[in-house]
Amino acid sequence: xxxxxxxxxxxxxSEPKADQLFALTTAAVTLDTELGLKTAGAGAIAFKPQxxxxxxxxxxxxxxxxxxxxxxxxxxxxxxxxxxxxxxxxAKDPDLExxxxxxxxxxxxxxDKGFGSQLLAAxxxxxxxxxxxxxxxxxxxxxxxxxxPAGESTRDNAKELExxxxxxxELPIEQDLTRWLALFDAPI
Amino acid sequence: MVLxxxxxxxxxxxxxxxxxxxxxxxxxxxxxxAVFAFVITIATVARYGSAGGLLLGATGAEIVPDDEEPALxxxxxxxxxxxxxxxxxxxxxxxxxxxxxxxxxxxxxxxxAVTTGLREALTPSEIEAVLAHELAHIANRxxxxxxxxxxxxxxxxxxxxxxxxxxxxxxxxxxxxVPIWALGSLITLTLSRYREFAADRGSALLTGNPAGLMSAxxxxxxxxxxxxxxxxxxxxxxxxxxxxxNGRSRFGFFADHPPLEKRLARLAEMARVMxxxxxx
Numbered sequence: 001x002x003x004x005x006x007x008x009x010x011x012x013x014s015e016p017k018a019d020q021l022f023a024l025t026t027a028a029v030t031l032d033t034e035l036g037l038k039t040a041g042a043g044a045i046a047f048k049p050q051x052x053x054x055x056x057x058x059x060x061x062x063x064x065x066x067x068x069x070x071x072x073x074x075x076x077x078x079x080x081x082x083x084x085x086x087x088x089x090x091a092k093d094p095d096l097e098x099x100x101x102x103x104x105x106x107x108x109x110x111x112d113k114g115f116g117s118q119l120l121a122a123x124x125x126x127x128x129x130x131x132x133x134x135x136x137x138x139x140x141x142x143x144x145x146x147x148x149p150a151g152e153s154t155r156d157n158a159k160e161l162e163x164x165x166x167x168x169x170e171l172p173i174e175q176d177l178t179r180w181l182a183l184f185d186a187p188i
Numbered sequence: 189m190v191l192x193x194x195x196x197x198x199x200x201x202x203x204x205x206x207x208x209x210x211x212x213x214x215x216x217x218x219x220x221x222a223v224f225a226f227v228i229t230i231a232t233v234a235r236y237g238s239a240g241g242l243l244l245g246a247t248g249a250e251i252v253p254d255d256e257e258p259a260l261x262x263x264x265x266x267x268x269x270x271x272x273x274x275x276x277x278x279x280x281x282x283x284x285x286x287x288x289x290x291x292x293x294x295x296x297x298x299x300x301a302v303t304t305g306l307r308e309a310l311t312p313s314e315i316e317a318v319l320a321h322e323l324a325h326i327a328n329r330x331x332x333x334x335x336x337x338x339x340x341x342x343x344x345x346x347x348x349x350x351x352x353x354x355x356x357x358x359x360x361x362x363x364x365x366v367p368i369w370a371l372g373s374l375i376t377l378t379l380s381r382y383r384e385f386a387a388d389r390g391s392a393l394l395t396g397n398p399a400g401l402m403s404a405x406x407x408x409x410x411x412x413x414x415x416x417x418x419x420x421x422x423x424x425x426x427x428x429x430x431x432x433x434n435g436r437s438r439f440g441f442f443a444d445h446p447p448l449e450k451r452l453a454r455l456a457e458m459a460r461v462m463x464x465x466x467x468x
Contacts, residue, residue, distance in 0.1 A: 009328040009386025013393055014272050048270060050396030050462055084262055085313065085395070118396065120270055140272040153258040178274035178296065181265050184258065 013117035017142030018107045020172045024124060024135060024144065025097045027170040031126065035166060037133055040125040042188035043099040044090040045106050046082075047118045062089075065109050073102040080187050086120060088187055099124060107139065121181065123147075125188050131156060133163070135171075136183060143174035149184055249279040249301045260307070263316050264300065264323075267394055271320075271327045276300045280307070286408050289430040290322045293331045300326075310404055317391050317400035318408075318431050324390025330383045338376050344369025380444040388451055389458060398459040402452055408432040409448045 031037040063079065066089055070077035075093035082088060091102040103122045110119060119139040126133045134147040146163040148156040160180070164173050174180060211218045254261060260278055268275045276290070279301035286306040292298035300322045307315065325331065347365030392398035409432060433445035 009324070009330075009383065010390060013270065048266075048394070048396050083312075084266055085316065085397075086266065117393075118270075120266060138269060140269060151255075153255045153261070176274060179269070181269040181275070182254075182262075184262065 014140055016107060016111055016116045016119045016139035018104060018111070018139060020142050020144070021104045021107070021122060021137055022100055023171050024137070025100050027167055028096050030167065030170055035128070035163070037126040037128040039094070039096040039099065040127045040132065040188070041094045041099075042090065042092050043103050043122065043124040044088045044186065044188050045103050045122045046086045046088050046120045046183070046186075047110065047115065048085070048120060049087050049118070061113070062110070066106070069102055069105050069109070073098050073105065075099065075102045077102065082185065082187065090188055096124070103137075121183065123183055123186050123188065125186075129159070131159075133159075134183070134186065136181060138174060138179065138181065141174055141179060143172045143179075145174045145180040147180070147182055149182070153184060155182055247281050247301070248283070249281045249299075251299070252278045252280055259312070260302070260315070260319075263312075264319050267316070267320050267323050270394055271323045271390070273323060273327050274298075276323070276326060278302075280304060286310070287430050287432060288318045288322055290325050290331060293335050295326055295329060295332075298326045298331070306408070310407060313395070313397060313400040314404035314407065317395050317397065317404050320391035320394040321387045321401060321431050323394065324387040325383070327390060328383065328386055330387070334376065334380065334383070337379050338372070340368050340372030341376050342372075344372050377444050381446045384445050385451070385454060388455055392455060392458045392462065396462070398455040398462065402455045402459075405432065405448060405451060405455075 028039070066077050066079060069075075070091075073091075073093070075091040075098055077089060077091050080088045080090060089106055091099055091106075093099045093102065103124075107116075107119055107122065110116060116139075121139060122137040124135050124137075126135065129148075131148055131150055134149075135144055136147050137144050146160045146167075148159045148163075150156040167173060211221055252260070257278065257280070264278055265275055274296050276292070276298040277300070279299050281301055281303045283303045284305040285303055286309055288300065288302040288306055290298055290300050300319060302315070302318070306318065310318065344365045344367075347361050347368065388401060391401045395401070430445075
């Protein structure tokens with residue numbers, strides 16, 4: 001944050017950092033063999049759409065993009081809106097690498113179209129414990145954090161911190177706990 | 189704005205220079221001046237340092253735990269992530285007045301408070317726009333900036349406040365406090381109006397929906413004068429960070445918030461240009 005931002009206020013949102021997205025595929029082996037967590041075959045990216053007509057028309061292209069990406073990566077892809085006004089592009093594929101690749105392609109295509117600052121997070125679901133385990137990638141931070149919902153609006157912090165400790169060497173984990181965004185009603 | 193920054197810098201330099209010159213002209217006074225400057229600084233810092241916690245208490249704001257009010261938490265969490273700021277704490281004020289405000293000088297310890305009146309009366313997209321406005325204040329570090337910019341004003345108030353001094357000292361110093369306070373106030377209020385515009389713009393960027401904030405502002409403005417008796421006027425020290433002013437002077441140099449028409453006009457302009465290709 002430069003002096004200009006301090007004096008005049010930020011003029012735009014920060015751009016996404018998608019470069020650490022693939023780190024999840026490297027951590028997949030540890031997740032599977034040591035922690036007993038397997039991909040649930042679903043991943044998604046969430047972004048905040050704008051209300052303007054131009055954005056909407058540009059977003060008709062996104063539907064075509066989604067289809068193209070689905071074909072290219074061989075994943076099943078669909079688009080949904082949530083009650084908070086965010087759009088989700090959900091990918092289904094039994095292979096985690098394909099899921100991550102799909103998310104990365106979608107994120108970079110959206111960034112190329114100029115909507116990168118609107119990207120909120122990528123989220124991947126894993127099963128193997130009592131509750132589903134999610135790994136969330138914050139595009140603004142370029143880092144991962146675990147999210148284990150234990151109820152409608154409670155999360156299993158103990159399990160999350162345990163996952164952080166076990167994966168820290170393989171996955172760039174967000175160190176600032178106040179940034180561990182919860183996505184309770186993620187549609188995956 | 190640049191002029192204002194220069195003006196503020198000039199005032200700071202002026203105060204420091206006056207102290208230095210006095211010390212040089214009368215070297216024997218140096219210890220007294222040092223002690224005096226120290227006391228004033230401590231008094232000024234104390235005035236602001238305690239503001240956050242006291243204010244939350246004074247308004248009856250209660251921190252909302254993470255597992256309550258899921259809709260508000262959900263909105264705030266997502267917006268904070270999008271704005272790339274640490275998640276602030278959420279507080280609710282049990283009051284029919286409609287307003288929202290932010291306290292906390294440091295970004296990590298910020299609290300965003302909304303009144304129950306606001307939560308009941310606004311639609312979700314309007315509430316989201318108001319929360320985004322408050323988050324933009326946090327992202328722009330407005331509480332910290334306003335505190336620093338507010339030092340001359342607080343210094344003037346401290347000097348003019350006779351309680352802290354022996355009567356005779358106060359008699360000689362009072363006239364010194366007046367111009368510092370006046371110029372300090374002008375700077376603080378002008379800066380505050382500017383920061384409101386910046387926070388409005390930030391809200392529009394975050395929600396992608398300038399119309400949400402426009403309709404929220406119209407509702408809040410309409411309600412302001414109709415709320416009887418007890419409202420948030422006790423918030424005066426953080427008033428600069430409320431989404432709408434608490435009903436004191438609204439126009440010209442003595443307003444801390446810009447007039448509604450100007451805010452709406454700027455948001456309408458944003459609504460027109462948003463969605464144009466990046467770099468346009």
